[in-house]
Amino acid sequence: MIKGAITGLGKMGLSHAAIVGAHPKVDMVAVCDTSSLVLNAFNKFSKVKTYTDHQKMIDVEKPDFVVIATPTKFHFPMVKYALDNGVHVFCEKPFTLTAEEGKELTDLAVKNSLVNQIGFHNHFIGTFRELKRLLQEDVLGELVHFSGEAYGPVVTKEKGSTWRSNSAEGGGCLYDYASHVINLIQEIIGRPEKIQGTLLKSIYSKGVEDAVFSLLKLKGGVSGTLLVNWSDETYRKMSTSITVQGKNGKIVCDATEIKIYLKKAVPSENLEKGWTIKYITDFAIPVDFYLRGEEYSAQIDYFVDCVEQSRQSEYNSFEQAMYTDSVIEMILEDAKK
Amino acid sequence: MEKVLFGDNQFFAVNHLSDEKSRAQSIRFKDDSSIIRVLDQTISLGINTFMCTTHDRIANICDHIRNNPETYKDYKIYPCMPYAHKYANAVTELGIVGTIKQYVPGNIFGTFAKGGLAYLNKDFIKLMELLVDAEMKMFAGISTPVIFIQNVLVDLILGLKMYDVFAAYDSYIRKKYNSEPGYITMNMPALLDALNSVGIENPIICSSINKIGFRMSGGKEIYEKYLNEKEFRPIAMQVLAAGALRPKEAMEYIGQFPKIESVLFGASTKAHIEETKNLIEINLEKRIFYS
Known part of the structure; x- marks a missing residue:
């Protein structure tokens, strides 16, 4: 059995704890958090050991891997300690508060x-994988424009102050919601190199933005828009989509469906001229345990496989996440202009 | 339980296949009267059970039911709690303690007159009971013979292996509400094993059951094995696999399992409801001759 541990038991951490706990190849040996409420629940109802100190947990339990789902500002020291002690790391997004910290951790992980x-x-949602594949197969021809969007109802009233309402700690819509979209654009279409026309808008929050609008120029010259708003209650939950336009048509992709419009048929892909709509039921990645979406289990399954086989992860490596953080920095810089 | 249970996803913009369709639904069912109209159509077709989440808007539907006792005298609701997005969005914004403060009725420090959160720390079961009561408040005076926990919570507890929480829920629902506890899950075989391990026998379990194995974690084969061999009271949901299957072939698949007691489905038009209901009944009744 592979020994796993979790640090940070908020919404994502608890979800990871359940998925890791249910994984047949993993023995979840310990969890770590500062909330006595949450730790007491583990003490009372489960056999997992509890800690309030991440370093102590690593020292005593010597897990093979740790999942880190603490507020962003703690990622750097916690990931570093794990890597220094030979522990594989799955860390929540966004990676670190500065791309420089991310670089140090990336180098350390590679070195060790x-x-x-x-x-x-999102990279473990079948529709987005299909979008990437179709673009690699060049079904759209030369790309001319893209739009990466995410909307949802996180902050819909004027109130609340947690680390998420402090931009210096990685709060705000840019770090939380927009990072997902930037990362999707970066890995599916191309890496953003230049940012223009950024608007960071506070709608209900004080001190942080609730919406991010930006123009992105990618390596290779394609440009497009980033449109993200977490104060939009017309959406029941976070809804992320990528639209790509090329000279031969357009693809609109979200977590549930992929809609393809082609000017000329692509017989090699069995795609006709005009609209083709494909659904997630054809692309979902099968999992043994389901909580909130196949993608959450699929990403942990993949990580555990990599740990078991001692191979580097192709999806969502530190290096990729570090690049996303550097795009966030570019956006913040552009917003100051 | 009746063979046909009417669900509420279509009313609250839940569509597993299309975000666009879900938005169209949210426009169509903007008014509570549009929901009530569809429920009345289901009653006219002989469907008398509404299985619904504890969404804020259900409270208005409950008011309507209470105000028209004659029309709804045989009507039953199977509540499914909690409405998870309400809590999930709150946890992102307020943290776990902040969310508890917001949703436990009254002031948390007033609820636990002595000690507040410190007391809460020692008594999670009491907290669970308070949250159940808060969610159940809207159903006062309405028949709720089965009360479900939603899959997101069931599967969280399952993964964390905190099985005693199931036992506590089970006994509280029986004792306080005189109802049968039910469990919605995306991990039916694992859940049944877990429930059995804490002494819960023959539980009502609602899970995805469909011909293509959609949302049947661990694969279709183990689900079929459990449906054929284990003792529990299955309700099939997502039988159409979010629309990937045609109703006829979908229901024929369900008809292979004598143990399935009910099928949960939702639809927006009377013709569609009638067609699906007939298919469910034909295929569930056929089984008597085979088995």
Whole structure:
């Protein structure tokens, strides 16, 4: 059995704890948090050991891997300690508060040959994988424009102050919601190199933005828009989509369906001229345990496989997440102009 | 339980296949009267059970039911709690303790007159009971013979292996509400094993059951094995696999399992409801001759 541990038991951490706990190849040996309420629940109802100190947990339990789902500002010291002690790391997004910190951790993980993965779970949704594949197969021809969007109802009233309402600690819509979209654009279409026309808008929050609008120029010259708003209650939950336009048509992709419009048929892909709509039921990645979406289990399954086989993760490596953080920095810089 | 249970996803913009369709639904069912109209159609077709989440808007539907006792005298609701997105969005914004403060009725420090959160720390079961009561408040005076926990919570507890929480829920629902506890899950075989391990026998379990194995974690084969061999009271949901299957072939698949007691489905138009209901009944009744 592979020994796993979790640090940070908020919404994502608890979800990871359940998925890791249910994984047949993993023995979840310990969890760590500062909330006595949550730790007491583990003490009372489960056999997992509880800690309030991440370093102590690593020292005593010597897990093979740790999942880190603490507020972003703690990622750097906690990931570093794990890597220094030979522990594989799965860390929640966004990675670190600065791309510089991310670089240090990326180098350390590579140097110590440790599996490193970040929780950009959209890459484990079959529709987004299909979009990437279709673009690689060049079904749209030369790309002319894209739009990466996410909307949801996180902050819909004027109130609340947690670390999420403090931009210096990685709060705000840019770090939380937009990072997902930037990462998708970066890995599916291309890496953003230049940012223009950024608007960071506070709608209900004080001190942080609730919406991010930006123009992105990618390596290779394609440009497009980033449109993200977490104060939009017309959406029941976070809804992320990528639209790509090329000279031969357009693809609109979200977590449930992929809609393809082609000017000319692509017989090699069995795609006709005009609209083709495909659904997630054809692309969902099968999992043994389901909580909130296949993608959450699939990303942990993949990470555990990498740990077991001592191979580096192709999806959501530290290096990719570090690049996303550097795009966030570019956006913040552009917003100051 | 009746063979046909009417669900509420279509009313609250839940569509597992299309975000666009879900938005169209949210426009169509903007008014409570549009929901009530569809429920009345189901009653006219002989469907008398509404299985619904504890969404804020259900409270208005409950008011309507209470105000028209004659029309709804045989009507039953199977509540499914909690409405998870309400809590999930709150946890992102307020943290776990902040969310508890917001949703436990009254002031948490007033609820636990002595000691507040410190007391709460020692008595999770009491907290669970308070949250159940808060969610059940809207159903006062309405028949709720089965009360479900939603899959997101069931599967969280399952993964964390905190099985005693199931036992506590089970006994509280029986004792306080005189109802049968039910469990919605995406991990039916694992859940049944877990429930059995804490002494819960023959539980009502609602899970995805469909011909293509959609949302049947661990694969279709183990689900079929459990449906054929284990003792429990299965309700099939997502039988159409979010629309990937045609109703006829979908229901024929369900008809292979004598143990399935009910099928949960939702639809928006009377013709569609009638067609699906007939298919469910034909295929469930056929089984008597085979078995």
